[in-house]
Amino acid sequence: MALENDTQAPDFELVSQYGERIQLSRYRGEKSVALVFFPLAFSGICSGELCELRDNLALFADNSVELIGISVDSRHTLRAWGDREGYGFTLLADFWPHGAVAKEYGVFLEEKGFANRATFLIDPNGIIRASFITAPGQARSLEAYRAALEELQPA
Numbered sequence: 001m002a003l004e005n006d007t008q009a010p011d012f013e014l015v016s017q018y019g020e021r022i023q024l025s026r027y028r029g030e031k032s033v034a035l036v037f038f039p040l041a042f043s044g045i046c047s048g049e050l051c052e053l054r055d056n057l058a059l060f061a062d063n064s065v066e067l068i069g070i071s072v073d074s075r076h077t078l079r080a081w082g083d084r085e086g087y088g089f090t091l092l093a094d095f096w097p098h099g100a101v102a103k104e105y106g107v108f109l110e111e112k113g114f115a116n117r118a119t120f121l122i123d124p125n126g127i128i129r130a131s132f133i134t135a136p137g138q139a140r141s142l143e144a145y146r147a148a149l150e151e152l153q154p155a
Helices: 044-054 057-061 075-085 100-104 142-152
Strands: 013-016 021-023 032-037 065-071 090-093 118-122 128-133
Touching: 013 075, 032 044, 032 142, 044 057, 044 065, 044 075, 057 065, 057 142, 075 090, 118 142, 128 142
Parallel strands: 032 065, 065 090
Antiparallel strands: 013 021, 013 090, 032 118, 118 128
């Protein structure tokens, strides 16, 4: 079961497509984070989704949100894919232990061996403020991101 809103986001450290070790807690007190779990690099729906995010990076930057994609692919695969598609955001390899972070967030599909399409919006205090998951084979909409970003704004 996926983590619920208004709960503490588990901290983790994963390697980026460039080999840099990234810890979620590095953003604490600084900015919000959008964690975008996706099944596999180079697949059609994932490419379409992340290209749409790439084309709308201002939506995240304007809201002081760090966009981070996470999959079970190796960092080398993520580098090749990210370079090919011109992604201007971090991609993290949840490669080994296989899917450990996706499991912590409750979005790993054991029978498939990869994460579901799930997004968590985490505020600067490390609290999950919004999240959404689509059914397997269904892309997330940009409107779902817009709605989730609104949940990060103070009331």
